Amino acid sequence: MVTGAGQGIGAAVTRALVAAGAVVAAVDRNPGPLAALAEEFAAEPAGGDPAAAGGVRPYVLDVTDAAAVESTVDLVERQLGPLGVLVNVAGILRTSPAVELTDEDWAATFAVNTTGVFHTCRAVGRRMAERGTGAVVTVGSNAAGVPRAGMAAYAASKAAATMFTRCLGLELARSGVRCNIVSPGSTDTEMQRALWGGDAEAAERRVVDGDPAGWRVGIPLGRIAQPADIAEAVAFLVSDRARHITMHDLYVDGGATLRA
Template identity: 55%
Template sequence: MDLGLAGKNVVVTGAAQGIGAAVSWTLAAHGCRVVALDYNVDQLDKTVAAINDAGRTAIGYQLDVRDSAAVERLIDRVDTEFGPIDVLVNVAGVLRLGRAIDLTDEDWATTFDVNVSGVFYMSRAVGRRMSARGRGAIITVGSNAGSVPRMKMAAYAASKAASAAFTKNLGLELASTGVRCNVVSPGSTDTPMLRGMWTDDSCVRDTLEGSLSAHRVGIPLRKLADPSDVADAVAFLASDRAGHVTMHDLCVDGGAALGA
């Protein structure tokens, strides 16, 4: 399906691997010029090179989204060298597992610095320019954990709830300028982050079938999401096909949150 994205300038954070890489690939395949950002520059370079080798257009920059000054400098550079940013996709995120009462100050601070402050810094820098031009789309990749409690995920879930709430508020404030702001909330997705949580085959089974001891239902569609499933949802919200959609949270989790 032609989403009318060809020629748009897109910025994607957390673009080195997982969902961020899939978003970069998908938007590039739709004809976007992708500015891929990540702290992991080695993996980022591989992803960008692969996209370009496939005949698409991408350029990568190392960025720590926790550094507000660095964010402003880079967005200035992109705006000057590549032209106006049409779409921002906030994907960069970290996961620190642990019971709430066992989390360290550093666990909590790092989670919020990346997952919330990073979204704020990027959205502020890009949103300011979009609103001045009267157009643009901002999509934040959240998580279904932001609406359904998960064992040992208090910091992550709280941060994702916060970033979703921020994005919706931003969407309300920028609506009159023509800028749309939406959230995509994946569930269990086949990424290095998810596989890093698994210790044995029972973890895979519990993810698909549910776990009574963890007070968690399984995935009604009986499969993990592929990163491309999430990327397709992002591409729709970035496109003019979603031209009347803003402040929406699109859950892509195979029904795991039971529609919450």
């Protein structure tokens, strides 16, 4: 199951997992992009078994709705079989100076970025623990570890989701369930481009070069990430190649935070 699968990093993670042979329950609250993603993998598997080969099955879901999360997880497991992987990607960004943040923006940010992670991890993690196997990855942000001007709500919500996932990993370790975090830096997604304004090329260059006035270092590797860069890290952490890794926070930011 991948949340926020309709676009950006979520769509890239979905494609990477399908390429690795998984059947993915792609979850998003926006049915349009979700349907387009599913159409990429519309061919029926041999024998008509939806879990027999890699592919995408779309499920419209708002992760802030606890009851809907539980019912959707039940439906997915009835239709596709036991969930072995959960990737939390669904997220929103509301920018504002901290002292000007509205109650609505603060609450909405935490509802998706933190409480949504709690809802999905509770529903799926409980089932994984009973089965004695599973892998959870939460896509956080390097902003969870380094302050960002104008991003107080986003950074705080990602920090909370990161620590929740690590605590979950500690609690479920004896049950054979691994829980990790992938923390991207600036990545070429619609969310990122919404911050750039009109001149995308100049804005991207500012991100790569850094902004001393905003107390922000640049990206030492000299390039902004692509969603596939994040997806590859996720695919590794949910695979058996990472079978002895849990409670880890993997920064995929081109060195932008100097791993502070």
